[in-house]
């Protein structure tokens with residue numbers, strides 16, 4: 248009898264990833280399908296289409312379906328034994344939404360194992376290009392929603408966030424107003440996470456509390472849909488969403504399609520999928536007092552919170568591993584794509600040269616500060632590139648190595664400033680847990696450690712959302728017996744200490760952080776006049 252294993256999936260912005268772990272939590276298989284490279288027929292950039300208005304951003308839903316076909320075929324041809332999979336769970340980029348056309352439930356349920364999913368489902372989506380988290384085109388829907396519930400702070404108090412353009416309720420409202428026929432033709436609306444779970448379940452999977460907290464629709468305290476928010480977005484929405492469930496829920500057994508086509512066991516359980524960031528929290532085994540930083544397409548900061556106070560900035564979500572507590576999330580849209588653009592422009596596309604530039608410039612960059620937002624930034628709302636010299640004078644450019652340090656110091660000072668605005672205190676026991684592509688670069692992590700004056704740890708794999716999903720697959724099988732995720736993952740590799748703060752870092756960055764916060768007020772996007 249093959250040793251049992253557990254699968255974790257991550258339907259992220261740029262790729263689909265899978266990780267298999269055994270009962271001792273050792274990684275026994277990893278694979279991915281990169282959307283741009285492996286599915287060139289969709290012609291995406293970074294897995295998405297940035298539309299000509301520079302605000303609308305979508306991804307083709309059939310690309311995600313075809314990526315799953317491809318990765319399962321890669322696993323099959325590599326001889327992966329699907330029969331050993333006891334349970335699977337997964338993650339999806341948050342806020343994105345999928346619109347299942349009327350009648351699709353039958354196609355899902357009766358999928359013929361002779362055909363790949365992308366052929367079976369090609370007529371199942373009322374909206375072929377799903378809005379995703381990088382979209383900033385729903386400002387009018389956001390103001391309508393806030394007005395309907397009594398203002399931004401009220402909406403934050405109910406749903407954990409004020410209205411954000413990328414949040415799903417506002418995206419649904421836009422589709423309802425601009426494409427009413429598609430909305431009428433829609434029998435089910437999924438998040439990317441619950442859409443992915445539906446593919447494995449062969450039925451519509453429910454939205455989990457944690458990813459559902461990223462929609463401006465869920466009352467995060469009672470964990471039910473807010474009627475006033477639903478009504479403000481579109482009619483008949485509750486029926487299209489279905490009821491939300493705790494993130495550790497076992498949704499059922501895997502669909503017969505996978506048993507017949509790939510040899511999965513009929514006993515393989517599907518555990519609710521969740522958002523990529525909540526799954527990362529599980530993958531990094533975040534504890535209270537830690538700050539987790541996911542350095543991915545977007546840079547995301549998140550912390551474990553017992554008693555949140557929702558604010559006009561950042562987000563409070565239901566905690567994916569303990570539905571009695573919460574997590575706080577701060578998203579910085581200009582993350583790895585911004586770092587890659589500066590690497591290309593200032594370090595001839597080489598991370599080695601990029602790192603050398605960080606080594607050759609002094610901490611604090613002689614007072615030069617920069618704000619780097621190629622796309623409309625979320626935290627704060629600002630766009631464009633803004634450089635200031637040590638006298639706070641705006642300058643049009645920096646020498647290449649100064650530009651590189653200004654980018655990295657600016658990105659991390661913004662994170663500390665906005666985390667402390669959420670009421671987070673960097674304390675002596677604070678650990679920074681870094682994951683994502685840039686967490687492999689020690690020079691970048693050294694700047695992070697110095698700006699926060701805290702040690703930085705990394706986990707063995709940058710795929711924390713994937714790993715967290717595999718951990719949650721195991722946890723789902725025992726959660727009803729009140730076993731905590733921490734108990735389930737105690738055999739997992741400990742986070743590894745990567746760097747500690749340079750002596751004097753706190754004194755050096757304290758005045759710079761103050762200047763950065765003041766200058767940030769000057770670059771905030773003000774639609775009535777062009778930013779500074």
Ligand SMILES: O=C(CO)[C@@H](O)[C@H](O)CF
Nearest residue numbers: 340341380523545547578
């Ligand atoms: O918008 C975000 C979180 O609010 C991003 O981190 C997406 O989840 C990335 F997929």
